[in-house]
Amino acid sequence: xxxxxxxxxxGLINGSxxxxxxxxxxxxxxxxxxxxxxxxxxxxxxxxxxxFLLNIAGLGYWWALLLAPIIVGIFGMVLERTMLQxxxxxxxxxGLLLTFGLALILQGVFQNFFGSSGLPYAIPDQLRGxxxxxxxxxxxxxxxxxVFSLVVCIATWFLIERTRLGAYLRAATENPTLxxxxxxxxxxxxxxxxxxxxxxxxxxxxxxxxxxxxxPLMGENIIIVVFAVVVIGGMGSIMGSIITGFALGVIxxxxxxxxxxxxxxxxxxxxxxxxxxxPTGLTGRAA
Amino acid sequence: xxxxxxxxxxxxxxxxxxxxxxxxxMAALLAIVPFTGLYPFFVMQALCFAxxxxxxxxLIGYGGLLSFGHxxxxxxxxxxxxxxxxxxxxxxxxxILVGVAGSFVLSVVTGYISIRRQGIYFAMITLALSQLLYxxxxxxxxxxxxxxxxxxxxxxxxxxLDLSKPTVLYYVVLVGFLAGFLLIFRTxxxxxxxxxxxxxxxxxxxxxxxxxxxxxxxxxxxxxGTLAGLAGSLKVFVAQNASLTxxxxxxxxxxxxxxLVGGLGTVFGPVVGAFIIVAMQQYLAGFGxxxxxxxxxxxxxxxxxxxxxxxxxxxxxxxxxx
Numbered sequence: 266x267x268x269x270x271x272x273x274x275x276g277l278i279n280g281s282x283x284x285x286x287x288x289x290x291x292x293x294x295x296x297x298x299x300x301x302x303x304x305x306x307x308x309x310x311x312x313x314x315x316x317f318l319l320n321i322a323g324l325g326y327w328w329a330l331l332l333a334p335i336i337v338g339i340f341g342m343v344l345e346r347t348m349l350q351x352x353x354x355x356x357x358x359x360g361l362l363l364t365f366g367l368a369l370i371l372q373g374v375f376q377n378f379f380g381s382s383g384l385p386y387a388i389p390d391q392l393r394g395x396x397x398x399x400x401x402x403x404x405x406x407x408x409x410x411x412v413f414s415l416v417v418c419i420a421t422w423f424l425i426e427r428t429r430l431g432a433y434l435r436a437a438t439e440n441p442t443l444x445x446x447x448x449x450x451x452x453x454x455x456x457x458x459x460x461x462x463x464x465x466x467x468x469x470x471x472x473x474x475x476x477x478x479x480x481p482l483m484g485e486n487i488i489i490v491v492f493a494v495v496v497i498g499g500m501g502s503i504m505g506s507i508i509t510g511f512a513l514g515v516i517x518x519x520x521x522x523x524x525x526x527x528x529x530x531x532x533x534x535x536x537x538x539x540x541x542x543x544p545t546g547l548t549g550r551a552a
Numbered sequence: 553x554x555x556x557x558x559x560x561x562x563x564x565x566x567x568x569x570x571x572x573x574x575x576x577x578m579a580a581l582l583a584i585v586p587f588t589g590l591y592p593f594f595v596m597q598a599l600c601f602a603x604x605x606x607x608x609x610x611l612i613g614y615g616g617l618l619s620f621g622h623x624x625x626x627x628x629x630x631x632x633x634x635x636x637x638x639x640x641x642x643x644x645x646x647x648i649l650v651g652v653a654g655s656f657v658l659s660v661v662t663g664y665i666s667i668r669r670q671g672i673y674f675a676m677i678t679l680a681l682s683q684l685l686y687x688x689x690x691x692x693x694x695x696x697x698x699x700x701x702x703x704x705x706x707x708x709x710x711x712x713l714d715l716s717k718p719t720v721l722y723y724v725v726l727v728g729f730l731a732g733f734l735l736i737f738r739t740x741x742x743x744x745x746x747x748x749x750x751x752x753x754x755x756x757x758x759x760x761x762x763x764x765x766x767x768x769x770x771x772x773x774x775x776x777g778t779l780a781g782l783a784g785s786l787k788v789f790v791a792q793n794a795s796l797t798x799x800x801x802x803x804x805x806x807x808x809x810x811x812l813v814g815g816l817g818t819v820f821g822p823v824v825g826a827f828i829i830v831a832m833q834q835y836l837a838g839f840g841x842x843x844x845x846x847x848x849x850x851x852x853x854x855x856x857x858x859x860x861x862x863x864x865x866x867x868x869x870x871x872x873x874x
Binding site for chain 2 (some may be wrong): 366369
């Protein structure tokens with residue numbers, strides 16, 4: 266039973282990353298009509314930011330948690346201003362190709378300087394150790410990742426679904442021209458949205474650094490899993506992405522316990538099943 | 553908004569005549585390669601990738617479907633052919649047939665799943681399916697995991713052609729490439745191809761005109777996947793191995809890059825693109841990970857600066873269809 270709970274926890278943690286990443290993808294897709302293939306690379310850069318902040322500037326985990334998303338967010342906004350905005354009116358697929366190219370560049374550069382092996386990043390002192398919950402031993406840092414991710418996800422949901430800024434955002438997703446006519450600066454909102462989306466990816470990167478180490482290719486495989494998550498959940502609903510992300514993480518964790526050979530593939534198999542039964546994805550709206 | 557390619561020149565009879573002339577020139581140039589002193593293995597490899605890129609282009613350029621997992625057909629056919637040749641000891645022609653049959657079956661299954669969604673979702677689904685297959689091949693015993701299938705015998709084609717001789721092998725690969733290329737060329741100029749283009753331009757309207765677009769898309773997907781498989785089978789004879797690198801996402805990206813550089817939706821673009829990218833891989837092999845950075849830069853430059861690709865720009869300049 267111990268092992269089962271441990272795998273469930275691992276599943277929840279992976280689910281937190283899936284949720285944060287697919288949430289960012291969905292927000293970006295809503296505003297920019299781009300599937301951000303560079304999301305995995307920016308997740309990796311978020312982790313590297315934490316590493317650099319610690320080893321160069323001497324700023325610890327808590328500063329990284331705040332600064333890395335901001336740095337990567339600004340970097341993302343520069344990318345949006347200099348490149349993505351030029352392909353705004355074109356077919357969605359050009360966005361995919363452009364960001365795929367960006368991902369190759371970013372991962373290639375980091376691989377050149379840091380190889381393929383992992384760099385260690387220590388768990389902060391305040392979150393060391395663990396608790397005995399009676400039925401299992403819970404490392405505090407892992408519990409923290411799940412709770413904090415959940416809080417960030419819900420805060421993002423609140424920002425988009427319940428605030429005035431979010432209302433502008435949703436309106437601009439539906440009809441940007443009309444929203445501009447009301448005097449709202451839509452291009453600036455698009456830039457900020459991209460910054461927010463990749464900032465979430467960077468946050469996931471910082472959270473994952475102490476668990477998975479900092480590796481140049483850490484985002485390469487996870488982004489494809491997140492694509493499958495997005496196909497399963499659909500990008501129409503924010504809450505949908507959050508729930509699907511966590512749920513698939515848990516299912517993956519359970520598979521690791523009951524049938525480890527399939528743990529790499531279970532999300533993709535589920536995607537196939539969902540497509541066969543309900544092609545529009547679980548949250549419904551057709552693309 | 554629905555069209556990915558900017559190379560949408562209609563094909564009047566003159567265009568087809570132009571394309572036939574270029575085809576004859578291309579075939580003649582390729583036929584004299586063994587006498588020019590060019591390294592035949594380089595050209596053979598490029599021809600395999602050219603066929604692969606042409607098959608990919610049939611989907612994206614004429615059907616508007618971006619498959620980001622086309623490497624799965626290359627790899628599957630490669631594994632099937634390699635297994636048939638080495639373990640079952642089949643002759644080359646049957647080995648190729650086994651490979652093509654493997655990719656045919658795979659394309660029926662994956663096509664049936666992936667055409668259920670359009671546009672961006674289609675790209676993500678094909679990518680995820682190829683990743684699924686990658687993990688299966690990583691664990692399946694017959695692929696030998698990370699090692700791949702090595703030292704595959706080339707054998708005698710039809711019992712008379714010695715495929716271990718580079719020149720003989722070259723012409724066999726060339727015939728395979730030209731046959732696949734002509735089949736694609738015939739397809740895009742057929743009534744079927746016209747319907748496919750109409751789906752690319754406006755699927756809703758094609759449906760309202762009574763076309764069962766799902767069937768057309770599935771058929772195009774199967775044709776594309778099967779021909780990509782032919783490229784994979786031929787590649788086994790050239791490389792004499794079948795390995796996981798042929799199923800990786802990076803390979804799928806490379807196929808997209810070749811077609812993008814040459815020109816999406818052009819007849820000859822994928823061939824030009826494949827030769828350029830394969831040559832680049834060879835010359836830059838010593839630069840390690842910088843090759844990846846260069847590839848990424850080409851991606852970005854192509855999307856931002858010249859979306860028509862090389863052949864597309866030339867065709868646009870001369871106002872011809874190529």
